Amino acid sequence: MAASGTNDQSHTAVTRPLSPGIYAPIPTFFHPESEDLDLDAFEKHILRTALAGVPPVLSGSMSEAIHLSHDERSTLIKTARKVLDNAGLDKMPIISGVGAGSTRECIEFANEAADAGADCAIAICSGYFAGALAGNKKALKAFWTEISQKSPIPVMIYNYPGAAGGINLDSDLITELAVECPNLVGVKLTCGDVGKLTRIAATVSDxxxxxxxxxxxxxxxxxxxxxxxxxxxxxxxxNGHGAITGLANVAPHTLVKLFELSEGSKIDPKLLGEAQRLQGIVARADATIAKSSIAGTKFLLDRLYGYGGNTRRPLPPIEPAAGEALWEHPHTRALVDLELSLVQASGPPKNM
Known part of the structure; x- marks a missing residue:
């Protein structure tokens, strides 16, 4: 969503607007010994998910953003933009995480992300001082308000208590921010609260x-x-708008299909049964695979596509036995079988 005239308050257009759908928080891949960025694997994965219709989210939790330098975050954005443009996907947006310890550094990340080619920023509040922040609505509101005001690109709210020391925004605060901050363009609810999603959507989807x-x-x-x-x-x-989900790395075609069926069933009720069937497969797999966190997702990518590798230390890799158990778990197998069937039905991907 790179903006033309970002300092103009006159409701200008954006180059790559975000749309409802599925987005993938892309893992960051590392060479095994040096832990330098493995850009070859990164490029392959960006292309694979993008060709399935899933735009990338970089430098978030799944990306191990806390382990990435300023230069590395910018490198990932530039590399992703190159891959998308070369594949003819020049209108596909890139979202980049700008989370940091201070509001000041978040804004620095937002400026660097914009310079590197990101279209939207997504900001999480650091949990380091959660004891002082978690119950302080004024401070939390000021955090996203200031970032959205000073960011040169639109900003999303990232609500993930597990990565923010338990800081969990309620629906009233998120709705207030949406109403009062015209440069806020969404929220990712990794709190898993369907009621919260419903309450926020009741306002912003009106x-x-x-x-x-x-x-x-x-x-x-x-x-x-x-x-x-x-x-x-x-x-x-x-009246929600989709998901930013780590499962999209493993099964992008499946999640796009589920989203399309879910939306389509509101118009054609005959689609609801198939949407429910896919939702059951996806829900079971999501719960199973999420327990293995980033290392488990990388293990599955290794098995499926031949790349994935380890996390960056001190985050430990998945134990081999646990990885095998995850791969053989019936919930994982059902999802993988569904994904492969959809890939086969769609034919060989272009540009791979």
Whole structure:
């Protein structure tokens, strides 16, 4: 969503607007000994997910952003932009995490992300001082307000208590931020709270929201995205907008299909049964694979595509026995079988 005239408050357009759908928080791949960025693996994975219709989210939790330097984050954005453009996907947006310990550094990351080619930033509040911040609505509101005001690109809220020392924004605060901050363009709810999603969407998906609360960029509405896909179908009926989900790394075609069926079933009820079937497979797999965290996802990518590798220390790799158990788990097998069937039905991917 790189903006033209980002300092202009007159509701200009954006180059690559975010749309409802599925987004993948892309892992960062490392060479085994040096732990330098493995850009070859990164490029392959960006292309694989993008060709399935899934835009990338970089430098978030799945990306091990806390382990990445400023230069590395910028390198990943530039590399992803090159891959997408070379594949003819020059209109596909890139979201980049700008989380850091201080508001000041988050804004620095936002400026660097914009310079590197990111279209949107996503910001999480650091949990280092969660004891002082978690119950302080004024401080939390000021955090996202200031970042959205000073960022040269649109900003999303990232609500993930597990990565923020337990800081968990309620629906009232998120809705207030959406109403009052025209450069905020969405929220990722990795709290897994369907009720929260429903309450926020009841405001921002109302037909009058944009007219009553114009956004800074006219093609940048406020999206309410889940952080998991175990409630993608219920979320669609609550007027949510999809998900940013680690499972999209393993099964991008499946999640795109589920999203399309979920949305389509609101128009054609005959699609609901198949949407429910896929939602059951996805929900079970999401719960199983999420327990293995980043290392488990990388293990599955190794098995499926021949790349993945280890996390960056001190984050430990998955134990071999646990990895094998994850691979052989019936929930994983059902998802993998579904994904491979959809890939086969769609034919060989281009540009791979």
């Amino acid at each position: 037909p009058t929201f944009l007219s009553n609360h114009p956004r800074k960029y006219r093609d940048a509405p406020f999206l309410v995205l889940g952080g998991f896909t175990d409630f993608l179908l219920p979320g669609a009926y609550a």
